[in-house]
Amino acid sequence: MSQESWSPTPDIEDLIWKHAVANALRHGGKALVGPVMSKVLGERPDLRPHARELAKYVAKIVEKVNSLTLDDIRRLAEEKYPEVLEERKVREKEKKLPPLPNAEKYKVIVTRFAPNPDFAIHIGNARPAILCYEYARMYKGLMILRFEDTDPRIKVPLPEAYNVIKDDLKWLGVKWDKEFIQSLRMEIYYDITKKLIERGGAYVDLCKPEEFRKYRDAQRPCPHRDEDVEIQLERFEKMLRGDYGEGEAVVRVKTDLTYPDPSVRDWVAFRIIDTEKYPHPLVGSKYIVWPTYNFAAAVDDHLMGVTHILRAREHMVNTVKQKFLYSHMGWQYPEAIHFGRVRLEGFILSKSKIKELLRKYPSKFHGIDDIRFGTIAGLRRRGILPETIWDIIMELGVKPTDAIISWDNLAAINRKKLDPKAYRLMFTPRPIKLIVRGLEVEEIEIPYHPANKELGSRKVKVSNEIWISGYDAELLRKNKIVRLMELANVELEEVKSEEEYVVRVHSVDLETIRKLKLPIIQWVSDADKLRAELVVPKGLRLIRQRGFIEGSVRNLERGCYVQLMRVGFAKFEDLSKGIARLTFIHD
Numbered sequence: 376m377s378q379e380s381w382s383p384t385p386d387i388e389d390l391i392w393k394h395a396v397a398n399a400l401r402h403g404g405k406a407l408v409g410p411v412m413s414k415v416l417g418e419r420p421d422l423r424p425h426a427r428e429l430a431k432y433v434a435k436i437v438e439k440v441n442s443l444t445l446d447d448i449r450r451l452a453e454e455k456y457p458e459v460l461e462e463r464k465v466r467e468k469e470k471k472l473p474p475l476p477n478a479e480k481y482k483v484i485v486t487r488f489a490p491n492p493d494f495a496i497h498i499g500n501a502r503p504a505i506l507c508y509e510y511a512r513m514y515k516g517l518m519i520l521r522f523e524d525t526d527p528r529i530k531v532p533l534p535e536a537y538n539v540i541k542d543d544l545k546w547l548g549v550k551w552d553k554e555f556i557q558s559l560r561m562e563i564y565y566d567i568t569k570k571l572i573e574r575g576g577a578y579v580d581l582c583k584p585e586e587f588r589k590y591r592d593a594q595r596p597c598p599h600r601d602e603d604v605e606i607q608l609e610r611f612e613k614m615l616r617g618d619y620g621e622g623e624a625v626v627r628v629k630t631d632l633t634y635p636d637p638s639v640r641d642w643v644a645f646r647i648i649d650t651e652k653y654p655h656p657l658v659g660s661k662y663i664v665w666p667t668y669n670f671a672a673a674v675d676d677h678l679m680g681v682t683h684i685l686r687a688r689e690h691m692v693n694t695v696k697q698k699f700l701y702s703h704m705g706w707q708y709p710e711a712i713h714f715g716r717v718r719l720e721g722f723i724l725s726k727s728k729i730k731e732l733l734r735k736y737p738s739k740f741h742g743i744d745d746i747r748f749g750t751i752a753g754l755r756r757r758g759i760l761p762e763t764i765w766d767i768i769m770e771l772g773v774k775p776t777d778a779i780i781s782w783d784n785l786a787a788i789n790r791k792k793l794d795p796k797a798y799r800l801m802f803t804p805r806p807i808k809l810i811v812r813g814l815e816v817e818e819i820e821i822p823y824h825p826a827n828k829e830l831g832s833r834k835v836k837v838s839n840e841i842w843i844s845g846y847d848a849e850l851l852r853k854n855k856i857v858r859l860m861e862l863a864n865v866e867l868e869e870v871k872s873e874e875e876y877v878v879r880v881h882s883v884d885l886e887t888i889r890k891l892k893l894p895i896i897q898w899v900s901d902a903d904k905l906r907a908e909l910v911v912p913k914g915l916r917l918i919r920q921r922g923f924i925e926g927s928v929r930n931l932e933r934g935c936y937v938q939l940m941r942v943g944f945a946k947f948e949d950l951s952k953g954i955a956r957l958t959f960i961h962d
Contacts, residue, residue, distance in 0.1 A: 406437045
């Protein structure tokens with residue numbers, strides 16, 4: 376048989392249906408062609424010569440599966456493919472993190488999440504936060520939250536960010552045992568620095584930056600490196616008194632001058648910042664000598680008893696730098712675990728880029744919780760659940776490779792978690808009027824959820840004038856007969872205009888539609904309609920879909936989750952000036 380005339384046998388069709396249903400259940404009701412194709416060919420490698428034609432059939436069946444509701448897909452799996460549900464149970468066993476290295480060496484495991492409060496945290500920052508909390512919980516240890524805010528000039532702390540970050544962590548379900556703010560610990564850092572100088576592990580460098588770089592690149596000590604300890608201590612006191620200006624003096628930690636990475640050679644531990652010009656939001660201009668990240672973080676990890684540092688791979692060079700400080704002080708360095716960076720497909724995570732957008736276009740973006748940003752606040756406002764982010768992070772674990780979280784994957788996980796708690800509502804974007812003849816029902820009662828009876832039901836007034844979406848009007852023209860969900864089957868009689876059709880009741884039973892394999896569409900009664908606006912993010916654009924929604928939305932609480940039938944999941948924002956406003960989450 377040639378490839379051009381090839382068509383699947385009933386058993387192959389059934390195999391495609393099985394894998395399409397399994398994939399749809401895995402992705403919250405939306406199957407993907409590629410994975411279904413891979414599964415079918417994996418089970419039937421003899422079909423590879425017909426892959427081109429097979430792909431067309433797979434796409435058709437996937438489209439049919441995706442036109443079903445998630446509840447219908449579940450019923451189909453229960454009736455025809457129960458093995459799919461068993462495989463799913465096995466796959467969904469809780470994922471666990473690998474053991475911490477050398478955990479047996481420590482009486483108490485202590486982790487720390489140390490954000491810079493210069494902005495809100497994003498999904499990439501959620502990784503160390505969740506991992507630190509989860510490991511502390513696994514080992515019945517402690518987790519520290521530490522705000523690293525010792526750069527009032529470049530990474531300027533924002534007064535509101537401290538609480539924003541804490542709110543985001545609480546929303547994620549991350550709990551910490553102790554909390555510290557580095558800008559309130561300056562005297563501690565000064566005391567450690569004096570001890571470090573006394574031990575010969577640091578010195579005050581008065582060279583100009585470009586002059587020091589020449590020495591560094593030549594692997595030679597600068598003239599101040601080996602001067603007497605008393606001179607170094609006196610210079611440090613002068614720094615603290617304000618005898619030097621910005622750039623005139625720095626404290627350097629002594630390292631290996633031949634180390635291959637020049638940035639490691641005698642790295643800067645303290646620099647002078649003019650806090651009259653760049654005041655710190657918490658301590659104002661009280662201090663002018665500020666520790667760098669590497670110094671403050673290293674000292675605090677020791678003093679706070681941190682046993683395991685979990686941070687991104689780009690910090691590996693910082694681990695090298697900090698170990699020189701630990702060696703000088705005779706301290707034991709914590710176990711360091713470095714994992715890859717995280718990106719969220721289609722979202723901006725860069726703090727600097729988000730800040731720039733907010734600065735340039737203040738009227739176009741809502742703020743740090745804008746639904747187009749990958750901040751935790753933005754994802755929360757969009758309608759992504761904390762459990763979803765948790766699952767994603769646990770899946771990534773502590774892998775050292777960078778990871779791109781696909782929006783489809785995140786949406787699939789979120790969809791499964793939203794589905795049991797989302798109120799079903801009918802929404803008709805680009806509404807088209809139907810005049811329905813032969814309709815004798817005046818009111819019907821529809822459950823808010825087909826399975827979750829706790830969500831209750833609503834009564835919907837019915838009139839002979841109803842509204843369907845412009846998309847469904849095309850289905851009506853094409854199929855002539857459709858089912859108005861939960862109401863009746865109607866047949867097209869006349870297209871009076873592009874905006875008004877006439878239909879008559881064909882039948883009321885669901886079985887007729889199933890036998891004829893005709894579509895089921897949503898509708899809103901003219902007697903029960905309310906204007907609605909659905910905001911759909913597309914990259915950095917916001918598309919506003921306007922139409923009618925059933926009036927029972929008035930009974931729902933602001934911020935609750937809904938599933939707009941055959942449109943997607945959304946978050947009900949508010950009811951203002953007679954318009955229900957919703958934010959699209961995902962389909």
